[in-house]
Amino acid sequence: MNATSETPKGGLDLVKWLSVLVLLTLMVAANYIYEFSAVEKAASIVVLVGLAAFIAAKTSKGTAFIEFAKEARTEVRKVVWPTRQETMQTTIIVMVATLIVALLLWGLDSILLSLVSFITGLGI
Secondary structure (H helix, E strand, O other), rough: HHHHHHOOHHHHHHHHHHHHHHHHHHHHHHHHHHOOOOOHHHHHHHHHHHHHHHHOOOOOHHHHHHHHHHHHHHHHHHHHOOOEEEEEEHHHHHHHHHHHHHHHHHHHHHHHHHHHHHHHOOOO
């Protein structure tokens, strides 16, 4: 990231964020106050959220977020994903290891329960 994306632009960004807040508040209020059909509700929500997102993208934080999202997408493309066989083998290994640890803990719990009941004489 460069230093210019980290510095806020002052009052203009504040106005933009306030307009985003007003648009989203209007959307929620209109949804409760007015009786729209499902199509009208969906269309108004899409339009108002889209407009709010567009305005938010023009702020310094919004620009930084868009840049971050582009960089993240580039990095995801570089990931080497495992094959189906590797995924299945790893899953089986994890399941077997979990079963072994569960059996060991169950056995240790049984031994400790027997030891405590022998010492206390409760014979649970």
